[in-house]
Each structure stands twice: as C-alpha cells, then as structure tokens.
Amino acid sequence: MKNLLLAIFLILVSNSGFSQNIPNVQIKSLENKIVNTQDLFDGESLIILSFWATWCKPCIKELDAYNENIIDWAEETGVKLYAISIDNARSMSRVAPFVNGRGWEDIEFYLDPNEDFKRTMNVINVPHTLLLDGNGKILWQHTSYADGDEYELYDVIKEKSSK
Amino acid sequence: MRRNLLEKLFVICLIVFTNAGLFAQNNEGQIHGNFQVDAQIYRQDSAIGADVPPEKMGLNTYANFTFTKGDFSAGLRYEGYMNALLGYDEQYDGVGVPYRYISYQNDGLSITVGNFYEQFGNGLLFRSYEDKSLGYDNAIDGLRVKFNPYKGVYLKGFTGKQRSYFDVGPGIVRGVDGEFFINDIFSALSENKTQVILGGSFVSKYQKDEDPRFKLPENVGSFAGRASLVHGGFNLSGEYAYKYPDPSADNGYNIKFGDALLINATYSQKGLGIYLSMKRVDNMNFRSDRNASLNNLQINFIPAITTNHTYSLAAMYPYATQPNGEIGFHGEITKNFARGSTLGGKYGTNVALNFSRVNSLKTTPTVDGTGYESEYFAIGDEIYFQDINVKIHKKINSKWKTDISYLNIIYNKDVVQGLAGYGTINANVAIADVSYKFKPRHSLRVEIQALFTEQDNGDWAMGLMEYTIAPKWFINVSDQYNYGNSDDKLHYFNVAAGYKKGANRFQLGYGRQREGIVCIGGVCRNVPASSGFNISITSSF
Structure with missing residues (x-):
C-alpha cells in the first residue's frame, strides 16, 4: 500500500514543472563547515568531481596527476576541480593533514563521510571522476585510474569547453 | 516477509511514469543510476579447502535508479542474490527491492x-x-x-x-x-x-x-x-x-x-601534516x-582508528573494532620534501610515519549485574593490535615512480576474530610498488610484497604485474606464495583482465582466493577460500 502511494506521488512529481539539475547534498569542508553541493556550481565553469579516499592507492595516483596539471587546465579552460573524500569517521580527520602532507596545493577538497554525495552521483567505487557543466549536467565520467587517464580527461575538457 | 509484489509494482510505476515525464513533457526530470554485478563460477580446489556450493555459481547484483526533478527526488535499488557469493550471509537470498525512498527539500x-x-x-x-x-x-x-x-x-x-x-x-x-x-x-x-x-x-x-x-x-x-x-x-x-x-x-x-570517547587533533601546513587520534x-x-x-x-x-591497508599482504591482519571495550591511539606525520631540496630531489619525496595501538580496558569484576567496572584513562594489559609503518613515495623521473612501505604489526587473533587458542601474531611486511611508463598511456606496475611471521601460517611472498593502456585496458597477474607454511606451501595464483569505457567497467578473472577478512572502517567480514572464474561489471549513468 505504501509503495502504491509512493508511486502515485511520483506521477505528481514527474508532472510538476520544476527544472534543475544540480545535486543538492550537504558535504563538509576540511574546516568541518557544511557546504551545499549546489554552491560548487556557478552556472558557467566546467566542474571536475573526483571521488577518492585516503586508503585508495589509485586515487592517490590520480590526485597526484591532477595536482600536476590542474593549474594549466584551469588557465586554459576555466575548469574547476573538487576532490570529494569518502573517508568515514575512521579517517576523515586525517584528510586535511594527508593532503597537506602530500603537497596537493591546487585542489579544493571536501568530505563526504557517509557517502551521501557519492550515492547521489551514483558512484560505485573510488576513484571515480565526473565532468559536469556549470548547471550540473554530467558530460563525461570515468571509473578507476591508470597512468595516463588524465590525458583523456584533458581532451574531453578541451572539447567541451570550446563548445 | 517479502514485499516483492508491491515492490515490483513500484518499480514498474517508477519506470513508466518517469519515462512519461522525460519523453512526453521534456521538463528536465532526470534519471540516473548505476548497475553492478559480481559473479563467480566455483571450482573444486581441495588443496586450499575451497568447496563448490550446490548451485555451483554465486551472483550478486545491484541496480540503483534515482529520479530527480527540482526539489523532489525518488529512488530505489534492486538487489539479487542468485545465490549470494560465498562469504555473504545466506539471508541474502533471492531478489527484491529492499531500498526505495522519496524526498523533498525546499x-x-x-x-x-x-x-x-x-x-x-x-x-x-x-x-x-x-x-x-x-x-x-x-x-x-x-x-x-x-x-x-x-x-x-x-x-x-x-x-x-x-x-x-x-x-x-x-x-x-x-x-x-x-x-x-x-x-x-x-x-x-x-x-x-x-x-x-x-x-x-x-x-x-x-x-x-x-x-x-x-x-x-x-x-x-x-x-x-x-x-x-x-x-x-x-x-x-x-x-x-x-x-x-x-x-x-x-x-x-x-x-x-x-x-565512548573519540578525540582527533590535527595540524597541517604546506607540505606537512600531523594527525593524532x-x-x-x-x-x-x-x-x-x-x-x-x-x-x-x-x-x-x-570507527577503528588504525590504518586501513590495501596492499594484499599488508591487509592480511586487519583490525576490527571491539565495541565491548578498547582504548587506542593513532598518530601520523606526513611530510613532503619539496622538489629541489636535499631529500626531495628533482620531483620531491613524500614520507609518512604512522603508529597505532589498541589495548584492552583495565577492568575489575563486580558482583552486581553490571559485570565489571573500568578505570577511565587506565590502559589494560592486553594488546589487541599495534601497527608501526612507514611509507615513502618517490617519483624518480618522468618514467619511474616508486612506493616503498614497511610495516610491523602485532595482531591479537583471538580477540580480533573472537577465537581461542591462536594467540598473538607478530608480523613484518615489506612492499615495493614500482611503475614504469613506456608511453604516455602505456604503463607497467610491479608489486613485490613479503610478510614475515613465526606464527599463524608463517611467511608469505607476493608478486604482481599489471599492464595498463589508458584509458581502456588492463591486465594483471599475481601470485601469493605461502612458502613459510610448514604443512602446505600453497600458491594463490590470479589473473584478471578488464576493459573500461567511461563509467562502464568489465572485468574477468580466474584464480584462487585465500581465506581472509575484508574490513572497512573496522567492520569486517570473513571470506572463505574459493577458486574459479569471476566476472564483474559496473556501470554508472
């Protein structure tokens, strides 16, 4: 019965006139401040979202590669990079000292300790990178990381930013 | 009680109505989701104690659908266990939609x-x-x-x-x-x-x-x-x-x-991070x-406040939280020696030192129903776990990268796994992980790992080779060799290859899986020994 009610409610939802793509979830900054994911999007800039964790080796390699390149990419295309850590209460306090100790100065980091944002973006495993437009529309995504994957991302950013 | 019929109805309604919304009206409702299937075809392998279940094959599948429009969202997850992979609880049996929600925010x-x-x-x-x-x-x-x-x-x-x-x-x-x-x-x-x-x-x-x-x-x-x-x-x-x-x-x-009390203190600045817990x-x-x-x-x-290791042999003895009583500490210093400095060399060097330790509480039995009393900041005599490790990451030049790790682990098997008679294991683990880039998108990664211990199953060695052609292909071959085991010196050979395209990933593997424990966040699951083919597909959309 409950499910029927839900389904009926869905008809109403799908026939109402709202339109917005931007995911609306609360994440935290490294200073523990609550940030709404809608605030990451400015309507114009391309956004890279990279989901990672301190315990994930390929994620660390990937962020090393992004950190080496992001200044150039941003200058050329205006793209912004946000790295979303899914470290839970076990290791989320470790994220800030870890990224500083790693020397990743050019990436903006956020925490998603109960994976709400990860679930909203339908990410299964980390590392997982998405490229979205300024309104939250997914243009491209990629799961896992191998050396050289960043070249593909760069190609896509160039292609999408020139449109 | 299963709620299958209603759930099915719900799925059908969701799909029909949301499709109607998407195609008929073009009013920017969105459907996203993901799909995951993990399957294994089991092979009898008495050497490692791997039995074939009667159904011969295990398969876990999950599919999430999320519908969003403006301030509304609704979603559901289909799950199917036909039958559940070995190591998953048998109560994961059959198919259903155990997860569905609707939400509104404004x-x-x-x-x-x-x-x-x-x-x-x-x-x-x-x-x-x-x-x-x-x-x-x-x-x-x-x-x-x-x-x-x-x-x-x-x-x-x-x-x-x-x-x-x-x-x-x-x-x-x-x-x-x-x-x-x-x-x-x-x-x-x-x-x-x-x-x-x-x-x-x-x-x-x-x-x-x-x-x-x-x-x-x-x-x-x-x-x-x-x-x-x-x-x-x-x-x-x-x-x-x-x-x-x-x-x-x-x-x-x-x-x-x-x-329960949990305290974290951290300090970080450019190139330096200190963490205490x-x-x-x-x-x-x-x-x-x-x-x-x-x-x-x-x-x-x-949460367990110990390092979560992911290299195979480093993860041999993972700690599981003991909610009935434990007291522990964890500290880590991460330092990046900048490029151009003496220790940094041309590309910089990254070093992390890490220490964690967990002990029992100091308790005295009581005669009333409380069972015991515990002294607040006193540390009990029994060690549950200790891990001292150092990790060094070094990019040698544009082609070579290395990661070196060394760990010393004390693991109270009886307490952590709830067993008796196994005692405490003291193990040293050394790992070298080297990658070489042949071309910008072609690289080879080699892992050499060794675990030394007098207890449990004795010494292990492991080698792994992985060749990747970014962004689509990978193949890896590995072997874990329990050469220090006095009863049976077993090899655990595995080969896996995969293809990725965007957010789709397809992997096929064959080999032996050793009996072990999978832990995430201090929550653990026992995985029995198994042998055979495995297939894994994941997709996000």
Missing part, C-alpha cells in the same frame, strides 16, 4: 520517507550506511526530517526500523541531532580566526521485552555531545557518547552503562535487536 527543510542513510556526528550513537563489499546495509526504513532554520543551525530527526537483509528488524530507532556553527550564528564572531562548532544528539531504541526470565529495558536511550575548534592549521575535535544500560547478547546481558570505548554495542549478532542491526558505528 527552503532549508528536507523530508525523506522510505529508506535513507544518515549519520550523527562521528556515528558513535547512530550511523546507517551500506557497504556492498561487506554485505553491510542497515538503512533505516522510516521518516527523516532535516531543517536549517537559521544560518549556522542544522537540525535532524528521524524514526524508523532498520534493514535486516530483505526484511526489517524488530526494534524501532529514533533520534534527533543538532549542529551549531557558532561563528555563523553570532555575526560578531564571523571574522574570528577561531571557528567553533558544537553538536549534540539523542538516540533511543524500542524493542518489546519477550524474555520469560528477565525484565529487560524496552527503551534504551543514549546521548552524545561534540565540539570542533579550528584555528589556522590546527583542528581539534572530540565527541563523547553515553548509553544507558542495554542488556544484550553482546555484553552478556549486563546492566552497565556504555560510553585517541579513542576509548566501553560496552558500546548498540543494536535495534538485543539478540542480534555479527554485523546485524547495528545502530552505531565505532
């Missing part, structure tokens, strides 16, 4: 009915989450309200029942939580360099007392307070949680209160069914 108010995941503070009192590799899912089925009435004030409340496989548990869980950003609330402080955040929560559970012998509490309450202070590169945060007496199968039906837990198993065991129906989450 003007700082968010309402969800159906299933949801949520966490208060660090989760010491309440965390509902899912982890498919653990087979863990304690989603609440109920109602949640989140409200942001003023700038800097975040309130949450919920009530519901917890998921237990394809059903829900017998108890009801309810709770409220508030988080207050002091610098946002008082505008005079908004420019202050010290940022203060305070929070508090109350969680209680209700379960009918049907015990013929004892009068057990039907309602058990708990509360927690937390604070976080940030000043420049310093960050100090702590949470204390208290639980009223909660006789359960976990604690031998004692009537002692439970409590301390935890004390006493009688803090908290479940919505007092008779539940294993990973079932847990309301709270007590």
